[in-house]
Amino acid sequence: MTDSYCLVSKMLFAKYNGNVPATASAWWKDLNSQCYGGQHGAWFDTGLLRRLGEGDSVLFWKDVWIGEEPLRDRYDALYCASAQQDNLVRDCGTWVAGEWNWEFNWNRFLSRQEEDLLVNLRIVVSAFSPSRGRADYWAWSNEVSGSYTVKSAYDVLHKQVQPVEGGIFKDLWAVRAPSNALALAWRAILGRIPTRDNLRQRNVLTETSDLSCPFCLHSIESIPHLFFSCNLSWRVWMFMYNWCGVSSVLPQDYAANFMQFLQGYGNQRWRQGAWAIWIAAINVIWYSRNALVFKDEEVNIQKVLDLIQLKSWSWLKAKIKGFSYTLFEWQSHPMLCLEVI
Structure with a gap:
């Protein structure tokens, strides 16, 4: 592919004329994006x-x-x-x-x-x-032997990913929640949730596709909008703060939102428990969005709130020894329940 004189390269570039349309195969989109013009530039070519x-x-x-x-x-x-x-x-x-x-x-x-x-x-x-x-x-410059390996390619790309400040990922993966729930929050913080604006940037959706938020139908569906600034999501977060007995502004940046959630209350272990509420909110909002888009299920705000409470309570009860509070007690006094952590 890098050799512009090879037959395969000539054939593919003749077909696409150096551009990758939305109708191109998923394989060619990925190859072109990663090697010749994606987020990390021509990393393969330069190697x-x-x-x-x-x-x-x-x-x-x-x-x-x-x-x-x-x-x-x-x-x-x-x-x-x-x-x-x-x-x-x-x-x-x-x-x-x-x-x-x-x-x-x-x-x-x-x-x-x-x-x-x-x-x-x-x-x-x-x-x-x-x-x-x-x-x-x-020869592959990132290996002493000159041979290409998947590990060396991973190392090259990993070095190019800009780290999030403050050790946020260390805090995230320490939260008392299931790994799949943590993985979704991790992708949200990295900006890799397949919202409609992300799908458009990757040419999965065309220029004529509807990019509006399925909750409000007014703004473009981006990660900050879907999870934080949309009217429905904003109401969810305001309920979370009110439920916990605190008041706070709502940062639109996902990393800042995570780090600020219930900041100033309790020690680090306490916050790991409190962050389970944040993880549950991200997950329930996302799954409610998908249920609306793919199953045409109406979003009930009270159901969303109840599910966030249920998920966070069940995670803490399963993962923290001594957390023996009932769901009713958790719904009534979450801050006191977290003191056991």
Whole structure:
């Protein structure tokens, strides 16, 4: 795919003309996005190095085969004067008595400064020469062996993900809730919930698709809107605060919302229990949204609130030793129940 001269690359780029329409296959969308223009840029392309064999498929000036950039970028003045701009390595020299000699041709006489650059270029390429009987090949720069591995690719992408400040993920995964519920909250904080605006950005939905929030039908369905600023969601959170006997503003940023929820009450273990309420709210709002979209089930605000209380209570009762309060006691005095944690 990275080799623009290979048949598969030519075929795919001829079909899509360098652009990926919404109707393209899921495989090609993912490949193009991850390797050539996705969130992390051309990570795969930049991880490949061209290794010299006979030099019959490596472009002298344009391919990265010495160092970390093409020679045309390092010696741009010489490249502009070269009569061999599109030549392969094997066409930029000859074998004489078993030794390789570099030979360069120019479209004009070189200036004194360019002559100095040429001396430097000859020193650099003198350490390299084609190898008879050995094919050119690709090497993966992120492995000492030069071989591509899934682990090395994961490491490259993992390093490019911007960490959320404050150790929020450490706090999130310590919450007393089921792993699937925590995973949904984790995806929400990362902005990876498949809301309609996210699906549009990934070309899953077309430009003519309805992107409105299924709850209010007014605003575009984004993660901040769906979970926090939509009128229905806002009412849910206000009930949560009122239920816990506190008042607070409602941050629209998911990470800030998580960290601020019931902030200033109890120790870290207490907050891990309190965050179970936050996790339950995120999950119930999302599943209520899906029930509306896919099953046409009407959203009942009281049912949503009751389900949040039920889920958070059942999680804490199952995961915290000594949490023996009844559902009625939890619904009546949540802050006092959390004191046992």
